[in-house]
Amino acid sequence: MSDDTGTKTQLFVYEQEASRMELLIRILYWILIGIVLWVYGMIAFICLFVQWFHVLILGSRNEWLSNFAKGYLEYLVNVMGYTYIMTDKRPDIFPVAVKIFEEKS
Numbered sequence: 001m002s003d004d005t006g007t008k009t010q011l012f013v014y015e016q017e018a019s020r021m022e023l024l025i026r027i028l029y030w031i032l033i034g035i036v037l038w039v040y041g042m043i044a045f046i047c048l049f050v051q052w053f054h055v056l057i058l059g060s061r062n063e064w065l066s067n068f069a070k071g072y073l074e075y076l077v078n079v080m081g082y083t084y085i086m087t088d089k090r091p092d093i094f095p096v097a098v099k100i101f102e103e104k105s
Helices: 020-058 063-083
Strands: none
Touching: 020 063
16 A cells, blocks of 8 residues: 555554544445445446356456456555554545555565
């Protein structure tokens, strides 16, 4: 994930400070994020189902279907830190473009 300056920031880091008010607001935010995730997930599941047939019949993946499923997974990971009470930084309710990388040591 990148901040406004374009630098990379780690998604899951320990933060000792926590806001009690944010904890109350989080309940409403969870509901909204949950609704978006549910709808997005259902559409992503349909895309994966269609993708399965696309691969079976044509022997190749459809880029749009793959990108849609990737977008769902990126959104899911993007909101996890907030929904699991690891940070008080609220993510956008609707999906935004984020990139997730694997760091190999």
